Amino acid sequence: MDTVTYKEPAPIVDRENPFESMMERFDVAAELLELERGVYEYLKTPVKQVVVSIPIQMDNGEIEVFEGYRVIHNDALGPSKGGIRYAPDITIDEIKALAAWMTWKCSIANIPFGGAKGGVKCDPTKLTQVELEKITRRFTANMLDVFGPDKDIPAPDMNTNEQVMAWIMDTYSMHTRRTENAVVTGKPLIIGGSLGRREATGRGVMVSTFAAMAKKGLNPKQSTCAVQGFGNVGSVSAKLLSEQGLKVVAVSDVSGGYFNKKGINVNAAIEWIQKHRTLEGSGIGDPISNEDLLELEVDVLVPAAKEDQITGKNAGKIKAKIIVEGANGPTTAKADPILDKNGILVVPDILANSGGVTVSYFEWVQDRQGFFWTLDRVNRRLERMMTDAFNNVFQTAERYKVSMRLGAYILAIDKVAKTLKVRGIYA
Ligand code: NAD
Numbered sequence: 134m135d136t137v138t139y140k141e142p143a144p145i146v147d148r149e150n151p152f153e154s155m156m157e158r159f160d161v162a163a164e165l166l167e168l169e170r171g172v173y174e175y176l177k178t179p180v181k182q183v184v185v186s187i188p189i190q191m192d193n194g195e196i197e198v199f200e201g202y203r204v205i206h207n208d209a210l211g212p213s214k215g216g217i218r219y220a221p222d223i224t225i226d227e228i229k230a231l232a233a234w235m236t237w238k239c240s241i242a243n244i245p246f247g248g249a250k251g252g253v254k255c256d257p258t259k260l261t262q263v264e265l266e267k268i269t270r271r272f273t274a275n276m277l278d279v280f281g282p283d284k285d286i287p288a289p290d291m292n293t294n295e296q297v298m299a300w301i302m303d304t305y306s307m308h309t310r311r312t313e314n315a316v317v318t319g320k321p322l323i324i325g326g327s328l329g330r331r332e333a334t335g336r337g338v339m340v341s342t343f344a345a346m347a348k349k350g351l352n353p354k355q356s357t358c359a360v361q362g363f364g365n366v367g368s369v370s371a372k373l374l375s376e377q378g379l380k381v382v383a384v385s386d387v388s389g390g391y392f393n394k395k396g397i398n399v400n401a402a403i404e405w406i407q408k409h410r411t412l413e414g415s416g417i418g419d420p421i422s423n424e425d426l427l428e429l430e431v432d433v434l435v436p437a438a439k440e441d442q443i444t445g446k447n448a449g450k451i452k453a454k455i456i457v458e459g460a461n462g463p464t465t466a467k468a469d470p471i472l473d474k475n476g477i478l479v480v481p482d483i484l485a486n487s488g489g490v491t492v493s494y495f496e497w498v499q500d501r502q503g504f505f506w507t508l509d510r511v512n513r514r515l516e517r518m519m520t521d522a523f524n525n526v527f528q529t530a531e532r533y534k535v536s537m538r539l540g541a542y543i544l545a546i547d548k549v550a551k552t553l554k555v556r557g558i559y560a
Contacts, residue, residue, distance in 0.1 A: 152230030154466040159233075162542035165533055172550050179229055181205040185275035187253065189267045201272040203251035203279050206232035209552045212283055213249035214239055214318075214490065216290025217297070219268075221256040228252055234461070234483065235490070237545035242487040242522050244494040249285055251276075257292045269297050273304040280305060282315035282501065288493050289319040299324055315500035318493035327496035329511035330489075335369025336512065337488020338459045340519040341480045342374060342433055345455045348527065349478055357431040359383040359453070361390075361423060362438025363412060366459040366486065368403050370435050375399045379433065383426050386412050386438070390426035393418035427451060436463035443468045451477060458482035473536050481538035483545065484526050491518050 163173050187199040202225055205213040215235040228250045236248030253272055257265060279285050280301075289298055298317045302324060305316045314325030322328070329336070346353055358379050360371045363386040375381045380396040388411040391397065397417050405415040427434065427442060428450045436442050437459030443451065445467035456472065457480045458464065464472070464479065472479055492515055499505050506514075530540025 152227065152234075152462075154462060154464075155230060155234055157466045158469075158538060158542050159237075159546070162539055162546050165535065165539070166543055166547055166550070168546070168550060172553060175553060176207065176546060176549060177233075179204050179206045179232060180208060181279070182225065182229070183276065183279055184225065185272065187268055187271045187275065189264060189271060191264055192261050199253055199255050199268055199272075201251070201253045201275065202228050203276055203285070204228045204232040204249060205279070205285060206248040206250075207236040207549060208247035208285075209549055209556065210236075210240060210247050211245035212247065212281070213285045214244075214246040214288065214493065215249035215251065216288045217293050217301075218250075218252040218290035219255050219257045219265075219292040219297075220252065221254065223252045223254055236549060237542060238483045238487050238490055240545035240548045241484055241526060241541055242491050242494075242518065243525070244491060244518075246286070246490075246494065249287075250290070251287060252290070265297070266300055269300040270304045273301045274308065277305070277308055280316055282313060282497070286315070286493075286497060287317050288490075295319060295321045295326070315497050318496040320496070325496070325500045327492055327499055327511060328506065328508040329515065330492045330496060331365070332369045332373075333492035333511075333515060334366045334459065334486050334489035335373055336515060337491065337519045338366065338370040338435060338437070338457055338485055339373040339377065340488070340516050341485045341523055342370075342379075342435070342455070342457045343377065344520060344523040344527075345457060345478055345480050346433070349454055351432055351454065354378040356380070356433065357382045358433040358435065359426050359429045359431045360435045360437055360459075361385050361426055361442060361463075362436070362460060363402065363406060364437070367435070367437035368399075368406070370437055370457075370459055371397070371399045372403060374433075374435075382431060383418065383421065383429055384412065385421075385423050385426050388413035390421040390423050391415070391418035392421045392426070392429070429453075433457060435459050439463070441465055443472070445471065448472050449475070451475070453477065456480070458485045461486065469536065469538060479536060479538055480523070481526075481541045484522055484537070484541050487522065488515055488519055491515055 183203045185201045231250040239246040298320045301317045306312045320326040371381050383392045402417045430452045433455045434453035435457050440462035443464040448468035448471035455478045526541045529544040530537045
């Protein structure tokens with residue numbers, strides 16, 4: 134078989150770029166799988182890249198032209214799925230990498246979706262609500278041939294929210310002359326959103342944490358945890374973990390970290406943040422730095438803030454037995470071997486935070502059924518799928534004698550590659 138011949142792997146450098154870290158891990162997994170060269174090339178290349186111009190009449194009467202992107206990395210497993218972000222500095226390369234990330238995440242979560250990502254280059258802080266709506270509607274109209282409930286299904290991402298999804302759904306529906314709520318997920322409940330979606334990523338983190346603790350023989354009722362980041366993912370993870378008996382001794386946000394040996398009152402922290410935006414002044418614990426939080430003597434560490442937090446510099450100082458990556462890309466490729474060597478079990482982002490996309494899939498299923506599930510049903514199905522995904526990744530890692538991160542990539546790539554082979558190449 135004509136397999137890829139790889140050069141001696143170059144020493145991994147801390148490039149502070151989560152996408153490059155992802156591609157490095159992809160290459161290692163591809164090598165372990167002995168992927169054929171053609172399949173390797175196919176999986177590295179997006180199947181579609183669309184760039185559109187978005188001319189808008191601004192509130193002051195002037196015309197401005199924005200640029201919008203949608204990249205479908207792969208659609209072998211089904212319609213592509215991925216968020217839309219609005220940011221002034223996005224590039225097509227970043228969107229391409231994020232789209233690939235979605236392909237692997239959907240594959241691991243075992244949902245019948247491929248991966249995509251999109252965005253508009255704009256600064257939402259400088260736009261009025263009317264301008265934001267115009268940009269969203271024109272972007273959607275220009276993407277009419279790309280989006281579709283059977284083709285490509287957007288979702289919220291950085292600087293986009295339920296309202297933006299509602300505009301996308303409405304614009305698409307106006308053009309197709311029927312209400313088509315399955316064209317986007319992350320919608321408001323009233324137009325076909327799903328119960329449980331807001332908490333889904335944190336709930337998935339909670340399920341992954343307990344599955345990892347069981348593998349390490351740790352009793353949650355006698356264990357401690359620190360959570361970095363107290364936004365959607367961090368606060369819900371902290372809440373659910375503490376409800377299940379784990380003692381959350383530290384949390385943090387942009388204002389810094391807070392440590393309390395007796396356990397943080399997570400509900401009080403959530404109430405505080407709803408009124409004050411950050412944890413500063415909440416009195417929930419003694420102040421510590423975000424860096425110190427990562428190095429605390431705890432059983433479980435949940436980085437749930439941003440990328441590049443655990444690097445070659447601090448990985449050796451981490452004392453947690455388990456790291457559950459709520460954020461995307463919190464650990465650099467250079468930190469991986471250090472954590473491995475120290476016997477730390479890392480539940481990788483593409484598995485640990487896949488609860489969000491799993492409930493997005495549930496939203497799409499419910500929209501297409503026209504039948505909406507109870508919160509209890511959503512949560513039970515999410516917990517079952519997350520547990521299955523965790524076990525599949527764990528077993529793959531054991532079979533190949535690699536970390537869970539590499540196990541996750543191997544599982545994801547293998548499934549897409551096998552699907553491609555059985556479908557064959559149309560020509
Ligand atoms: P968010 O904006 O709701 O919260 C981010 C939190 O991180 C805030 O509490 C913020 O104060 C804190 N923060 C920012 N910079 C920090 C720093 N330097 N140190 C410590 N804390 C800092 O975002 P979110 O939706 O919770 O997403 C967090 C991470 O999880 C991101 O990497 C995101 O890509 C990833 N993620 C989110 C979802 C989801 O469903 N929301 C799904 C998958 C992955």
